[in-house]
Amino acid sequence: MNPIRRGWGCKKVRSFSRAENEEEEKMKLKVYVDRMSQPSRAILIFCKVNGIEFEEVQINLAKQQQKSPDFKKINPMGQVPTIADGRFNLFESHAILVYLACAFPGVADHWYPADLFRRAKINSVLDWHHFNLRRGAMTYVLNTVLAPVFGLRLNPQAAAEAEKLLSSSLSKIESIWLKGNGKFLLGGFQPSIADLSLVCEIMQLELLDENDRSRILGPHKKVLEWIENTKNATRPHFEEVHQILYRAKTRFQEQRSMGGNNTNLSKRLGLPSKM
Numbered sequence: 715m716n717p718i719r720r721g722w723g724c725k726k727v728r729s730f731s732r733a734e735n736e737e738e739e740k741m742k743l744k745v746y747v748d749r750m751s752q753p754s755r756a757i758l759i760f761c762k763v764n765g766i767e768f769e770e771v772q773i774n775l776a777k778q779q780q781k782s783p784d785f786k787k788i789n790p791m792g793q794v795p796t797i798a799d800g801r802f803n804l805f806e807s808h809a810i811l812v813y814l815a816c817a818f819p820g821v822a823d824h825w826y827p828a829d830l831f832r833r834a835k836i837n838s839v840l841d842w843h844h845f846n847l848r849r850g851a852m853t854y855v856l857n858t859v860l861a862p863v864f865g866l867r868l869n870p871q872a873a874a875e876a877e878k879l880l881s882s883s884l885s886k887i888e889s890i891w892l893k894g895n896g897k898f899l900l901g902g903f904q905p906s907i908a909d910l911s912l913v914c915e916i917m918q919l920e921l922l923d924e925n926d927r928s929r930i931l932g933p934h935k936k937v938l939e940w941i942e943n944t945k946n947a948t949r950p951h952f953e954e955v956h957q958i959l960y961r962a963k964t965r966f967q968e969q970r971s972m973g974g975n976n977t978n979l980s981k982r983l984g985l986p987s988k989m
């Protein structure tokens with residue numbers, strides 16, 4: 715545990731020396747992200763909504779900064795998001811969300827409830843997410859939109875497989891976790907870290923051709939409502955953090971209307987090779 719964190723709840727009643735201020739600065743939470751990455755956006759929104767003080771450190775995936783020796787000292791996996799809280803470094807977005815929810819006392823209980831059963835259910839959704847919704851959404855967007863940006867061929871067969879996984883994941887979200895009258899996963903009326911993580915993943919579908927997006931999301935009315943509920947519960951930060959995605963969406967639309975492919979877009983969009 716970061717020693718600074720142990721001082722929560724204590725008001726600072728004395729002024730700090732320069733050395734102490736420098737020490738405090740070093741202990742400040744650093745969040746390493748690329749805003750084009752879905753899990754990075756989830757961490758940023760979470761910190762902003764909960765008033766967590768942090769420094770955003772840009773790791774430009776397009777420039778392969780995640781592979782630099784300096785960054786690999788912080789995250790040997792060479793991926794974003796990553797945090798450094800004092801001397802404590804952590805990667806994997808779900809582990810980070812859990813840590814932040816537990817480590818910062820200002821975070822409201824609904825994000826990661828103290829109740830063991832509700833917490834366990836949230837963990838269950840988060841574990842499921844990686845190999846279902848995330849795999850389906852990422853693979854579909856790569857093989858329908860992003861591949862040429864990285865010098866790869868679009869792969870319709872991989873896209874078709876991914877669409878099946880994506881659509882069945884969206885159906886499961888509706889029939890299992892959104893089945894009641896609640897506004898959020900697990901029937902709640904306030905969001906948890908699972909809502910934030912999953913909705914940020916779905917947001918990348920903004921990059922699709924509108925027909926594809928409507929075909930995939932259109933049948934899932936409850937999912938569409940839940941996305942709106944999550945946006946509303948986290949405004950204005952949700953939209954602010956997603957600005958980069960909306961800009962990319964506009965450029966892809968322009969490119970499509972000119973009948974081009976996306977080969978030359980990577981530099982203009984600053985897109986990473988893996989998102």
Ligand SMILES: N[C@@H](CCC(=O)N[C@@H](CS)C(=O)NCC(=O)O)C(=O)O
Pocket residue numbers: 751752753754775780792793794795805806807808986988989
């Ligand atoms: N399971 C990880 C996934 C992290 C991940 O895939 N990060 C991507 C961006 S979304 C990345 O850093 N890609 C660059 C690379 O792998 O070189 C999490 O949830 O944090």
